[in-house]
Amino acid sequence: MFQKVLRYTGRHRKTTYASILVLVAGVAMSVLPYFFLYRLLRPLLTGGSLTLEETLFNAGAMALCMVLYSLLYVEGLALSHRSAYHTLENLRLHLQSKLEKQPLGAIQEKGVGVWKKMFIDDIESMELLLAHALPEGLSNLAVPVVVFAAMFLTDWKLGLLSLCSLPLGVLAMGMMYRSGMSKMGDYYAAGQKMNNTIVEYINGMEVVKVFNRDGESYHRFETDVKNYRDFTLDWFRACWLWMALYTSILPCVALVLLPVGGYLVLAGASTLPDYALVLCMSFSVGPPLIRAMNFMSVLPQLSYKIDQMESLFNIPPLKEGKTDFNGNDLQIRFENVRFSYEKDEVLHGISFSVPQGSLTALVGESGSGKSTLAKLLVHFYDVTDGRITLGGQDLREMSLASLNEQISFVAQEQFLFNTSLLENIRLGRPGATDEEVLAAAERAQCGEFLKQLEKGIYTMAGDGGKGLSGGERQRIALARAILKNAPIVVLDEATAFLDPENEEKMNAAIAEVIRGKTVIVIAHRLQSIAGADQIVVLDQGNVAGIGRHDTLRKTCPAYEKLWRAAEGAAAWRVSAEKGGDEA
Numbered sequence: 001m002f003q004k005v006l007r008y009t010g011r012h013r014k015t016t017y018a019s020i021l022v023l024v025a026g027v028a029m030s031v032l033p034y035f036f037l038y039r040l041l042r043p044l045l046t047g048g049s050l051t052l053e054e055t056l057f058n059a060g061a062m063a064l065c066m067v068l069y070s071l072l073y074v075e076g077l078a079l080s081h082r083s084a085y086h087t088l089e090n091l092r093l094h095l096q097s098k099l100e101k102q103p104l105g106a107i108q109e110k111g112v113g114v115w116k117k118m119f120i121d122d123i124e125s126m127e128l129l130l131a132h133a134l135p136e137g138l139s140n141l142a143v144p145v146v147v148f149a150a151m152f153l154t155d156w157k158l159g160l161l162s163l164c165s166l167p168l169g170v171l172a173m174g175m176m177y178r179s180g181m182s183k184m185g186d187y188y189a190a191g192q193k194m195n196n197t198i199v200e201y202i203n204g205m206e207v208v209k210v211f212n213r214d215g216e217s218y219h220r221f222e223t224d225v226k227n228y229r230d231f232t233l234d235w236f237r238a239c240w241l242w243m244a245l246y247t248s249i250l251p252c253v254a255l256v257l258l259p260v261g262g263y264l265v266l267a268g269a270s271t272l273p274d275y276a277l278v279l280c281m282s283f284s285v286g287p288p289l290i291r292a293m294n295f296m297s298v299l300p301q302l303s304y305k306i307d308q309m310e311s312l313f314n315i316p317p318l319k320e321g322k323t324d325f326n327g328n329d330l331q332i333r334f335e336n337v338r339f340s341y342e343k344d345e346v347l348h349g350i351s352f353s354v355p356q357g358s359l360t361a362l363v364g365e366s367g368s369g370k371s372t373l374a375k376l377l378v379h380f381y382d383v384t385d386g387r388i389t390l391g392g393q394d395l396r397e398m399s400l401a402s403l404n405e406q407i408s409f410v411a412q413e414q415f416l417f418n419t420s421l422l423e424n425i426r427l428g429r430p431g432a433t434d435e436e437v438l439a440a441a442e443r444a445q446c447g448e449f450l451k452q453l454e455k456g457i458y459t460m461a462g463d464g465g466k467g468l469s470g471g472e473r474q475r476i477a478l479a480r481a482i483l484k485n486a487p488i489v490v491l492d493e494a495t496a497f498l499d500p501e502n503e504e505k506m507n508a509a510i511a512e513v514i515r516g517k518t519v520i521v522i523a524h525r526l527q528s529i530a531g532a533d534q535i536v537v538l539d540q541g542n543v544a545g546i547g548r549h550d551t552l553r554k555t556c557p558a559y560e561k562l563w564r565a566a567e568g569a570a571a572w573r574v575s576a577e578k579g580g581d582e583a
């Protein structure tokens with residue numbers, strides 16, 4: 001368990017050890033006064049006398065020990081905090097480096113809530129455990145060990161008596177750990193569920209209000225909050241009896257020592273001064289022992305949290321090569337590509353080529369696998385079987401950076417950072433000048449809406465681009481792609497935000513993005529791709545047909561069905577618009 005934690009201390013492991021040593025020294029200073037107290041009491045017990053110097057020396061030593069204890073405690077905590085925060089930093093960086101190697105698609109699947117909780121909440125909660133539990137627990141544990149040894153050296157019989165309560169206390173503590181650990185999984189799972197429900201409740205508030213589902217949504221919220229309470233209490237109930245037992249038994253070192261030790265003195269088997277010394281020392285064992293136990297009890301939690309975090313990365317990392325793109329040309333080939341997100345296969349052996357400079361449209365019913373195919377091409381996931389090549393080179397052989405230089409992927413929903421729109425577009429090519437960014441924005445049909453903004457292209461996008469409408473966000477994303485100017489464009493055509501005016505602008509912007517490129521477009525509006533060089537029809541993860549529009553209409557029933565549906569939708573829109581005009 002310690003190893004698991006220490007692994008993340010990195011080059012600050014020495015600081016961790018130093019903090020433990022300083023805290024041990026500090027705790028030793030809290031024990032030493034009992035020894036000087038004994039030196040003051042001994043003459044009274046043996047009928048001897050004490051000079052003023054001796055009294056002052058012992059009293060002064062006691063005071064000095066208290067001062068040193070405070071100083072060492074403060075220094076120890078400073079060291080333990082330094083090492084704790086460096087450990088948290090190491091842990092965050094380590095997890096980030098693991099995250100980076102995960103398939104991007106798998107990261108997106110888990111959701112923002114999970115990653116935010118892991119990187120911020122869970123790791124932050126470990127501060128208490130690392131800065132206090134570990135060093136203070138260990139240092140406090142060292143004291144009883146030393147004191148018990150001193151008792152044995154003074155008088156082994158009295159030493160033995162002082163240990164009598166220990167087995168019972170340790171047994172109670174062991175029972176507490178066992179019961180606690182068995183409930184810990186449920187407790188954390190309930191916490192996680194409550195966390196997710198609360199995030200979902202807040203995110204989905206708009207939908208909930210619009211559809212009047214307040215009651216239902218609140219019911220789930222309430223149930224999960226109550227469940228968390230029940231699991232917490234359940235965990236506590238399983239532990240509290242044992243906790244009460246060990247906290248009351250462990251400090252009672254004098255329980256057996258006091259009466260039986262007294263008897264031994266009366267029987268002449270031990271001396272009165274030894275008895276007094278051992279008794280004095282016994283009073284010093286309880287508090288550090290209890291503190292140690294309390295701190296150590298959080299170690300299983302620490303270990304559990306680290307296990308939980310590491311388990312998030314159990315997915316095999318993405319197979320990413322180290323070489324640059326060295327393909328002969330920009331022809332893309334899907335060779336018998338199979339893919340499963342989880343158990344069920346969603347692509348069942350897809351094969352086709354996209355010649356350099358051509359426009360290929362992927363069409364198919366919802367769920368047929370169009371987006372999945374595009375995500376495999378931009379290497380968000382590894383194919384389960386088969387391969388995808390670019391200019392003859394397997395995608396898995398080239399680095400992601402090199403692949404990204406060749407491909408611009410424009411998804412339907414693009415994330416905008418909360419910086420100026422100018423900087424958001426400049427992400428496409430970080431070295432671009434302001435003029436180049438402005439020109440790209442103009443070509444992506446952003447000019448008109450930018451003029452209406454007070455600060456124009458210097459306006460902040462808002463978190464995730466919330467300051468803009470959906471259509472505006474998409475055109476900013478297209479401007480990014482125009483600026484990037486990669487030779488291949490993969491475009492997930494937008495379905496939303498398409499009022500006639502927006503549609504016209506979007507088509508113009510898309511025409512700019514794809515001009516002179518090798519293009520794969522996921523088409524949702526078949527009319528827009530009727531002139532494509534090649535149309536690939538997907539049907540439930542299989543290729544149902546490949547060809548040009550006119551040919552496919554005759555040879556591919558799946559395409560004909562899609563086309564008729566598209567025509568029906570267009571006719572419906574025209575008649576709806578007419579109806580609107582008439583009204």
Ligand SMILES: Nc1ncnc2c1ncn2[C@@H]1O[C@H](COP(=O)(O)OP(=O)(O)OP(=O)(O)O)[C@@H](O)[C@H]1O
Nearest residue numbers: 109341342346364365366367368369370371372373
């Ligand atoms: N992250 C995921 N985890 C599990 N299954 C998924 C995931 N994403 C998609 N699928 C499944 O894979 C299949 C193909 O989905 P995909 O999104 O590629 O289809 P699509 O043709 O792009 O659909 P649409 O036109 O609605 O976007 C579907 O059965 C879908 O349910």
